[in-house]
Amino acid sequence: MLAVIGGTGIYELPGMEIDEEIGATTPFGAPSGIVMRGRLGERELLFLARHGAGHRLLPHEVNYRANIFALKRAGATQILGFSAVGSLAEEIAPGDFAMPGQYLDWTRGRREMSFFGNGVAAHVSTATPVSGQMVDWVAREAAASGVKLHRDVTYACVEGPRLGTRAESLFLRQAGCQLVGMTNVPEVFLAREAQICYATIGIVTDYDCWMEDASKHVTVASIFALYVEAVARARELLGRLLATPLPDEEQEIRTSLQYSVLTPDEALTDEQREWLAVLRR
Numbered sequence: 001m002l003a004v005i006g007g008t009g010i011y012e013l014p015g016m017e018i019d020e021e022i023g024a025t026t027p028f029g030a031p032s033g034i035v036m037r038g039r040l041g042e043r044e045l046l047f048l049a050r051h052g053a054g055h056r057l058l059p060h061e062v063n064y065r066a067n068i069f070a071l072k073r074a075g076a077t078q079i080l081g082f083s084a085v086g087s088l089a090e091e092i093a094p095g096d097f098a099m100p101g102q103y104l105d106w107t108r109g110r111r112e113m114s115f116f117g118n119g120v121a122a123h124v125s126t127a128t129p130v131s132g133q134m135v136d137w138v139a140r141e142a143a144a145s146g147v148k149l150h151r152d153v154t155y156a157c158v159e160g161p162r163l164g165t166r167a168e169s170l171f172l173r174q175a176g177c178q179l180v181g182m183t184n185v186p187e188v189f190l191a192r193e194a195q196i197c198y199a200t201i202g203i204v205t206d207y208d209c210w211m212e213d214a215s216k217h218v219t220v221a222s223i224f225a226l227y228v229e230a231v232a233r234a235r236e237l238l239g240r241l242l243a244t245p246l247p248d249e250e251q252e253i254r255t256s257l258q259y260s261v262l263t264p265d266e267a268l269t270d271e272q273r274e275w276l277a278v279l280r281r
Contacts, residue, residue: 083202135151157182193256
């Protein structure tokens with residue numbers, strides 16, 4: 001089943017017929033809000049607002065583990081996220097869409113990064129963290145609809161909530177990153193630990209602050225003015241995507257825990273076996 005994670009400005013899916021509201025907590029704490037199960041058009045799907053209703057959670061306050069676990073427990077096998085991002089490349093202009101293929105974690109290790117630990121050992125490969133099938137799916141529909149979309153770019157995830165300095169922006173450019181944001185890490189890596197195919201559509205709001213022309217530097221006012229306009233186009237693209245068949249699920253992703261968990265089942269507690277069984281579905 002497809003799950004949609006809504007970023008800034010996407011707190012609901014207009015037209016979605018809600019069949020169930022799933023508000024239970026998880027072994028990793030409370031998710032950002034209620035998981036909605038229902039239909040949009042002919043497509044059954046799940047929806048969760050990353051920042052909660054009314055945008056009450058900053059990026060570093062989001063319980064990413066609880067969010068991914070809640071979606072997996074509700075039946076998600078594919079996740080399509082939406083996020084506001086800054087551009088670190090001139091060819092990726094404000095208002096464009098961009099889909100990362102790689103990630104650089106610059107969150108400084110302050111977030112809960114993994115389901116594993118505390119007696120459950122696992123090492124999951126994230127060499128290719130994004131579902132190529134999902135990126136192809138979005139790219140095909142974007143091209144058919146005349147939507148400007150960049151793919152196979154690298155997203156640097158910073159801690160936030162402050163916007164970055166020019167020195168930081170230049171550093172990330174030199175590190176080979178084309179996008180900067182605050183929310184996709186550890187979300188993308190937790191999805192892989194949960195054997196969920198994951199991709200995100202970055203909505204480009206600005207050029208961050210690396211350009212010599214100070215008028216191009218990001219301001220809060222410019223971010224939200226452009227983002228409101230772009231969100232409408234993102235919703236239209238999602239509607240067109242949901243009218244097409246979902247992409248195939250990569251078996252490599254859907255079985256990523258098969259040889260990754262090192263702790264034998266007999267060494268686990270009942271509680272650990274229970275949440276690990278959800279991730280293994």
